Amino acid sequence: MLTRPPIPPPSASAPVLPCPRPATGARTAAPPxxxxxxxxxxxxxxxxxxxxxxxxxxxxxxxxxxxxxxxxxxxxxxxxxxxxxxxxxxxxxxxxxxxxxxxxxxxxxxxxxxxxxxxxxxxxxxxxxxxxxxxxxxxxxxxxxxxxxxxxxxxxxxxxxxxxxxxxxxxxxxxxxxxxxxxxxxxxxxxxxxxxxxxxxxxxxxxxxxxxxxxxxxxxxxxxxxxxxxxxxxxxxxxxxxxxxxxxxxxxxxxxxxxxxxxxxxxxxxxxxxxxxxxxxxxxxxxxxxxxxxxxxxxxxxxxxxxxxxxxxxxxxxxxxxxxxxxxxxxxxxxxxxxxxxxxxxxxxxxxxxxxxxxxxxxxAPRPELAHVQKVAKAVKVRTEPQDRVLVWGIHPEAYWLADRTPASRYLTAGLLTNYSGGRNGPQVGEKYAMAGAWPVFRTEMAARPPALIVDDSRGKPFAPERVPTLRRLLADGYEELTTVDGAVLYVRSSPSSSASAR
Incomplete structure (x- = not known):
C-alpha cells in the first residue's frame, strides 16, 4: 500500500515545463x-x-x-x-x-x-x-x-x-x-x-x-x-x-x-x-x-x-x-x-x-577464445613475412590484426561465404548460402594473389573445408599441411615438385 499519493508524471501529449527557477536573482547554496x-x-x-x-x-x-x-x-x-x-x-x-x-x-x-x-x-x-x-x-x-x-x-x-x-x-x-x-x-x-x-x-x-x-x-x-x-x-x-x-x-x-x-x-x-x-x-x-x-x-x-x-x-x-x-x-x-x-x-x-x-x-573470468586466437596469431606471425598475405578460415578476424598480416581476401570471416553467421550452425550453412556474388570474387582473389599461408580454424564447425568444395580444392591443388596450433591447421604453399607428385 502506498504511503503517499501518487504524483502523476506529465502526459506524453502535453509539453513538459522545466522546473521553476527563483524569480529573484538569489543564489542557492547547492552547487550547480x-x-x-x-x-x-x-x-x-x-x-x-x-x-x-x-x-x-x-x-x-x-x-x-x-x-x-x-x-x-x-x-x-x-x-x-x-x-x-x-x-x-x-x-x-x-x-x-x-x-x-x-x-x-x-x-x-x-x-x-x-x-x-x-x-x-x-x-x-x-x-x-x-x-x-x-x-x-x-x-x-x-x-x-x-x-x-x-x-x-x-x-x-x-x-x-x-x-x-x-x-x-x-x-x-x-x-x-x-x-x-x-x-x-x-x-x-x-x-x-x-x-x-x-x-x-x-x-x-x-x-x-x-x-x-x-x-x-x-x-x-x-x-x-x-x-x-x-x-x-x-x-x-x-x-x-x-x-x-x-x-x-x-x-x-x-x-x-x-x-x-x-x-x-x-x-x-x-x-x-x-x-x-x-x-x-x-x-x-x-x-x-x-x-x-x-x-x-x-x-x-x-x-x-x-x-x-x-x-x-x-x-x-x-x-x-x-x-x-x-x-x-x-x-x-x-x-x-x-x-x-x-x-x-x-x-x-x-x-x-x-x-x-x-x-x-x-x-x-577467463577468455579461452582470446587465448586461442592469440596462439594462432603468434604462429602466423612467426611463419610469414610482413609483406605476406594470409587467409584465416574461421570466425575470428582479430587473428589478422594480432598477427599484423594483410588478409588475402576482402571476406574476413567464413560467415560471409557460408552464412555460418556467428553461431547459426544448421542446414543453411554452405557455399550456396553466401552473400550474393561472393564466391566468384573469392576465387578471383585466390587466383590473382594466392595467400602464403592458410589457417583452417574451423575446428569441426559446419564451415570446415570438407563441407566447402571451393576451399577444399584450393588446399588440395596448391597447399600442404604445415602444423597444428591449438586445433587450427596451418597450410603453406607447396613446391611445384610436391604438387606434381600429388597429382
Whole structure:
C-alpha cells in the first residue's frame, strides 16, 4: 500500500515545463546540478567499463573493425575491397582513431566507448530531470550505468556497434522530447549509420512528433534531418553498394531457419541475464503498472521497438540487448516517482549489487577464445613475412590484426561465404548460402594473389573445408599441411615438385 499519493508524471501529449527557477536573482547554496552530477557519472562509467581496458579486445566484432580500419588506411574502398554487413560510421571511427593514435591498440576506442556510455547516461538524466525533477535525473543516470554492463562481458564490454548507437538513440529521443525535430532526425540517422537497428528509435520520435507537433513542417524537418546524412553516406560509398551491404544483401542472415533451438536457447539465456541485471528495476515497474498509470506511452513504445530490434534477424546475441537498457532505465525512473522514496534507494542498492557481479565476471573470468586466437596469431606471425598475405578460415578476424598480416581476401570471416553467421550452425550453412556474388570474387582473389599461408580454424564447425568444395580444392591443388596450433591447421604453399607428385 502506498504511503503517499501518487504524483502523476506529465502526459506524453502535453509539453513538459522545466522546473521553476527563483524569480529573484538569489543564489542557492547547492552547487550547480551538472557540475556535481557529470563527474559522478564519469567515474561510474569508467568503473563499470574497467574490464574493457584490461584486454586487447573482447569479441570478433572489434577484431573485424580493427582489420577493416587497417585495410581502409592502406587504400581499401568500403563496400568494395573492404566489406561487411554493417553501415559505415563505426569503420570510419576506427580508421580515424588508428590514424591519430596508431593501430597497435584498441585503447582509444575503448575510451571512446566509456565516453559513449557517459553521454548516454547524461542524456537520460537530462530527460528524467526535465520530466520529474533533479532527483529523478540523478536516479536515471546512475541506474543506466549500473545496468549497462548487465550481460556477458564479451557483449557488454566490447567497443562495438551497439555501444556506439546508444548515445545517438537517446539523443534522438532527447531532441524529440524538446521539439527539436531536425536534430532528432539527424540523431536517428547517426544511429542507423552505426547499426541498422539503431533506426528503431524513429518510432518514439514520430510518436512524440504526432503528440506534440502535428504541423507538417515538423515532419519535414525530421525527414530532412534523417535523409541528409544517410544520402551523404550512400554517395560517399556508392549508392548501389551501400544499399546492398547495409540492407538488401542480408536476406539469408536475417532468417529464423536453421539452428532454431540453439538460437532460442541463446535468446532465453541472454534474456535471463538481462533480467538479473535489472532485478532492482523490474519490481517497481511491475508495481506501478498495477496501481497507477505512468503516462509514459512514449517510453513503452521506445522499449517495444528496441525489443523488436533485438528480435530482428533471429540471432539474439547478447550485445543486441544493449538497446533495451536506456528505455528500461527511464521506465524504472518513471515508476519510482509514484512510489515511496525508499523504493528508489532500494532500486539503486540492488542494481549496484548486480553491477558488482558483472564487474567481477568481466575482471576475473577467463577468455579461452582470446587465448586461442592469440596462439594462432603468434604462429602466423612467426611463419610469414610482413609483406605476406594470409587467409584465416574461421570466425575470428582479430587473428589478422594480432598477427599484423594483410588478409588475402576482402571476406574476413567464413560467415560471409557460408552464412555460418556467428553461431547459426544448421542446414543453411554452405557455399550456396553466401552473400550474393561472393564466391566468384573469392576465387578471383585466390587466383590473382594466392595467400602464403592458410589457417583452417574451423575446428569441426559446419564451415570446415570438407563441407566447402571451393576451399577444399584450393588446399588440395596448391597447399600442404604445415602444423597444428591449438586445433587450427596451418597450410603453406607447396613446391611445384610436391604438387606434381600429388597429382
Amino acid at each position: 546540478y551538472w557540475r556535481t552530477l557529470l563527474p559522478a557519472l564519469a567515474l561510474l562509467a569508467l568503473l563499470t567499463r574497467l574490464p574493457s581496458l584490461r584486454r586487447p579486445l573482447w569479441n570478433p566484432d572489434e577484431g573485424y573493425l580493427a582489420v577493416q580500419a587497417r585495410m581502409l588506411a592502406d587504400g581499401g574502398v568500403l563496400y568494395d575491397t573492404v566489406v561487411d554487413r554493417k553501415p559505415p560510421l563505426l569503420p570510419w571511427l576506427y580508421e580515424t582513431a588508428f590514424a591519430v593514435f596508431g593501430d597497435e591498440s584498441l585503447l582509444p576506442l575503448q575510451l571512446c566507448a566509456v565516453a559513449a556510455q557517459l553521454l548516454t547516461a547524461a542524456l537520460l538524466a537530462s530527460v528524467a530531470r526535465r520530466r520529474w525533477g533533479d532527483a529523478a535525473g540523478r536516479t536515471a543516470g546512475a541506474l543506466y550505468l549500473l545496468i549497462s554492463i548487465g550481460l556477458n562481458p564479451e557483449d557488454a564490454q566490447a567497443a562495438t556497434f551497439e555501444v556506439f548507437i546508444l548515445p545517438f538513440t537517446v539523443a534522438a529521443f532527447w531532441c524529440a522530447d524538446r521539439g527539436r525535430w531536425c536534430g532528432a532526425g539527424v540523431a536517428v540517422a547517426a544511429a542507423f549509420l552505426t547499426k541498422q537497428t539503431g533506426g528503431a528509435v524513429l518510432a518514439p520520435v514520430l510518436w512524440l512528433l504526432w503528440q506534440n507537433a502535428p504541423a507538417r513542417s515538423a515532419l519535414f524537418r525530421t525527414a530532412f534531418g534523417f535523409c541528409l546524412p544517410v544520402l551523404y553516406a550512400a554517395l560517399l560509398t556508392g549508392p548501389h553498394r551501400f544499399l546492398f551491404w547495409t540492407v538488401t544483401g542480408s536476406g539469408a542472415y536475417a532468417t529464423f531457419t536453421g539452428s532454431e533451438l540453439h538460437v532460442l536457447f541463446r535468446g532465453l539465456a541472454n534474456t535471463l541475464i538481462l533480467a538479473f541485471a535489472c532485478a532492482g528495476l523490474i519490481p517497481p515497474v511491475l508495481r506501478v503498472l498495477r496501481v497507477a498509470r505512468t503516462g509514459a506511452a512514449d517510453l513503452w513504445l521506445w522499449f517495444l521497438t528496441a525489443a523488436g530490434a533485438v528480435i530482428l534477424g533471429f540471432h539474439f546475441f547478447g550485445h543486441y540487448y544493449l538497446q533495451l537498457m536506456p528505455p528500461i532505465a527511464l521506465l524504472a525512473t518513471a515508476a519510482l516517482q509514484v512510489l515511496p522514496a525508499r523504493r528508489a534507494t532500494r532500486a539503486v542498492i540492488v542494481s549496484a549489487g548486480t553491477c558488482a557481479v558483472f564487474l567481477a565476471w568481466g575482471l576475473l
